[in-house]
Amino acid sequence: MKIKLFFFSLLMLIVSTGKAQNWGGGIDDTDLHFGFTFQYLSSEYKVLKKADWKESPGYISDLPGYVPRGLSSIAAKPSPGFGIGFVVNQKVLENVDLRLTPVLVFNDRVLTYRFENIPISPGQEFLEVEKKVQSTLVEFPLGLKIKSNRRNNFRAYMIGGIKYSADISSKKKSDNTKVTDPMEMFLNNKRSFLSYEAGLGMDLYFEYFKMSPELKLSYSLDNVMKREAPHVFSNPIDKLMLRHVTFSLFFE
Numbered sequence: 001m002k003i004k005l006f007f008f009s010l011l012m013l014i015v016s017t018g019k020a021q022n023w024g025g026g027i028d029d030t031d032l033h034f035g036f037t038f039q040y041l042s043s044e045y046k047v048l049k050k051a052d053w054k055e056s057p058g059y060i061s062d063l064p065g066y067v068p069r070g071l072s073s074i075a076a077k078p079s080p081g082f083g084i085g086f087v088v089n090q091k092v093l094e095n096v097d098l099r100l101t102p103v104l105v106f107n108d109r110v111l112t113y114r115f116e117n118i119p120i121s122p123g124q125e126f127l128e129v130e131k132k133v134q135s136t137l138v139e140f141p142l143g144l145k146i147k148s149n150r151r152n153n154f155r156a157y158m159i160g161g162i163k164y165s166a167d168i169s170s171k172k173k174s175d176n177t178k179v180t181d182p183m184e185m186f187l188n189n190k191r192s193f194l195s196y197e198a199g200l201g202m203d204l205y206f207e208y209f210k211m212s213p214e215l216k217l218s219y220s221l222d223n224v225m226k227r228e229a230p231h232v233f234s235n236p237i238d239k240l241m242l243r244h245v246t247f248s249l250f251f252e
Contacts, residue, residue, distance in 0.1 A: 022153050022205045027252055035087035035210075035252030043107050045076035046241040053236035071236060072126070073114040078245075081107025083139070087250055097145040099159070101250075105137040109242070111187060113233060131187045131233055136169045141197060141218075155203040163218055166192045176228055185231040194221045195242070201250075212250040219243045 027033055054071050085103030092098050109132070116126040143161025167189065174186040199216025223239040 022207045027205075027210045028150070031091045033089050033252055035089070035250055037083075037085050037087060037101060037103065037248050037250045039083035039085070039103060039105070039246055039248045041081045041083065041105065041107060041244050041246040042078045043081060043109055043242060043244050044078045045109055045111060046243060047074050047076055047111070047237060048239040048241065049074065049236055050238045053238075070116045071113065072116040073112075074236060075112045075114070077110055077112065079108050079110050081105060083107075083246075085139075087252060089145075089252065092144075095147045095149070097147065099141075099143050099145050099161075101141050101143075103139045103141070105135075105139055105165075107135055107137065109133040109135070109189075111233075129183065129233075133187055133189055134169060134173070135167050135189065137165045137167055139166075140164045143197070147203070150203075150205075153205040155205075157201050157203065157212075158199070159201065159214070159216065160198040161196075163195045163197055164192065165195065176231070182232055185233055187233045188226040188228060189224045189240070189242075190226050193224050193242075195219055195244070196221060197244075199246075201248075210250075210252045212248075212252070214246075214248045214250065216246045216248065217243070218246065 053074070083103040083105035085101055088100040090098045111131045111133075113129045113131065114126055115129070141161060141163040143159045145157050145159045147155055147157040149155070174188050176186055176188070179185050195218045197216055197218035199214055201212050201214030201216075204211045204213075220242040222241075224242045225234065225237060225240040228234065
């Protein structure tokens with residue numbers, strides 16, 4: 001209900017900007033300007049498994065404790081997150097801008113492991129284990145914004161570029177060397193990685209500022225899983241690729 005109300009309000013803003021041409025704070029008259037952004041995102045892993053991924057749990061871990069066999073699936077589900085940041089926009093040509101938008105992102109990613117045909121308790125034939133990867137990222141997206149000509153208080157655009165992400169969360173919370181139970185092992189990600197991204201958006205001009213709703217997709221260039229001593233949750237996986245769908249509101 002809240003999401004529907006938000007998009008209805010956004011639609012009303014778009015309609016209200018169409019009556020008379022607004023100044024927009026003179027944003028188009030400067031070559032370099034700044035702003036800030038709020039983001040809502042959904043992240044999800046693409047899991048690339050090893051050829052023998054179903055057998056992998058039977059051959060790992062020297063830790064004492066119970067390690068189930070019969071792995072039947074590894075599933076990723078979308079996980080929400082949010083980010084806040086600022087904008088540095090440099091005009092290159094009349095319809096082309098270079099944009100740097102550093103953002104602090106709070107987001108968890110989740111994988112679910114399903115083990116079947118194992119004697120857990122009477123009437124229970126499978127076990128599901130959820131592994132959450134907690135992260136706080138500092139991201140530096142650098143992109144080219146290609147804009148249409150302005151029509152009254154509206155301008156559409158496309159954007160594409162590359163993004164560097166660095167995880168600044170504490171390593172102590174995911175240190176596998178201190179774990180004694182194999183079922184409590186962490187699935188860790190690399191501390192930094194690159195992604196490519198592309199998106200669409202629109203510039204809406206108001207009297208003293210410009211607001212830009214934007215939808216963007218990003219995909220990691222390489223495996224984001226950290227290579228550690230193999231354990232029941234990492235051994236079946238060949239690569240983890242990370243993809244984001246991000247909705248942003250820019251104020252400039």
